[in-house]
Amino acid sequence: KQEVTQIPAALSVPEGENLVLNCSFTDSAIYNLQWFRQDPGKGLTSLLLIQSSQREQTSGRLNASLDKSSGRSTLYIAASQPGDSATYLCAARMNRDDKIIFGKGTRLHILP
Amino acid sequence: EAQVTQNPRYLITVTGKKLTVTCSQNMNHEYMSWYRQDPGLGLRQIYYSMNVEVTDKGDVPEGYKVSRKEKRNFPLILESPSPNQTSLYFCASSLTGGYGYTFGSGTRLTVV
Numbered sequence: 420k421q422e423v424t425q426i427p428a429a430l431s432v433p434e435g436e437n438l439v440l441n442c443s444f445t446d447s448a449i450y451n452l453q454w455f456r457q458d459p460g461k462g463l464t465s466l467l468l469i470q471s472s473q474r475e476q477t478s479g480r481l482n483a484s485l486d487k488s489s490g491r492s493t494l495y496i497a498a499s500q501p502g503d504s505a506t507y508l509c510a511a512r513m514n515r516d517d518k519i520i521f522g523k524g525t526r527l528h529i530l531p
Numbered sequence: 532e533a534q535v536t537q538n539p540r541y542l543i544t545v546t547g548k549k550l551t552v553t554c555s556q557n558m559n560h561e562y563m564s565w566y567r568q569d570p571g572l573g574l575r576q577i578y579y580s581m582n583v584e585v586t587d588k589g590d591v592p593e594g595y596k597v598s599r600k601e602k603r604n605f606p607l608i609l610e611s612p613s614p615n616q617t618s619l620y621f622c623a624s625s626l627t628g629g630y631g632y633t634f635g636s637g638t639r640l641t642v643v
Contacts, residue, residue: 453632455634460619460637461636461637462634462636462637464634465631465633465634468630508573508574518564518576518579519632521574
């Protein structure tokens with residue numbers, strides 16, 4: 420059974436720093452991996468989607484990578500800003516038409 | 532604007548009083564799903580639907596019902612709500628074929 424883990428559960432960094440959020444999954448046979456952002460009490464906003472055939476995706480200051488062989492994905496945030504403070508969740512999809520399995524998220528706090 | 536719309540956003544009800552949370556998407560997505568989010572437990576899938584008239588149980592279906600009579604709508608029904616169904620609920624949709632998910636803004640339900 421696929422398990423998706425995000426460590427650490429919470430992270431505080433000063434504004435301006437580059438940072439990396441980690442996501443690991445136990446079954447490397449994933450179809451794709453998606454990163455979301457969630458603000459407190461709000462819905463999930465999709466940030467990046469990486470298909471299994473891709474190694475990375477970029478959007479603005481965000482870059483997500485995927486290494487299936489090691490069961491890892493990372494979300495890189497460049498030049499962090501206070502507005503980046505949120506919970507970041509990763510989710511793995513196992514098959515073309517299957518559900519996605521979420522990690523429990525990393526709560527990120529950017530210190531002004 | 533492409534979106535998933537849930538209503539209501541907030542709901543307080545009493546034990547045993549039937550309720551329905553509506554979900555509608557305007558993206559012609561085949562796949563729709565309901566999740567609940569609880570502290571420490573993350574996002575757990577309740578029910579999903581691959582297309583009209585096709586629904587299936589997720590990880591935590593007990594106490595919930597769904598229907599998919601039209602492609603755009605996927606209501607979540609609690610026939611006899613109980614306090615342990617107090618949670619933050621999300622509806623999500625996607626095209627089939629491994630595309631990314633789009634989430635609604637969430638419904639915060641309190642059962643007293």
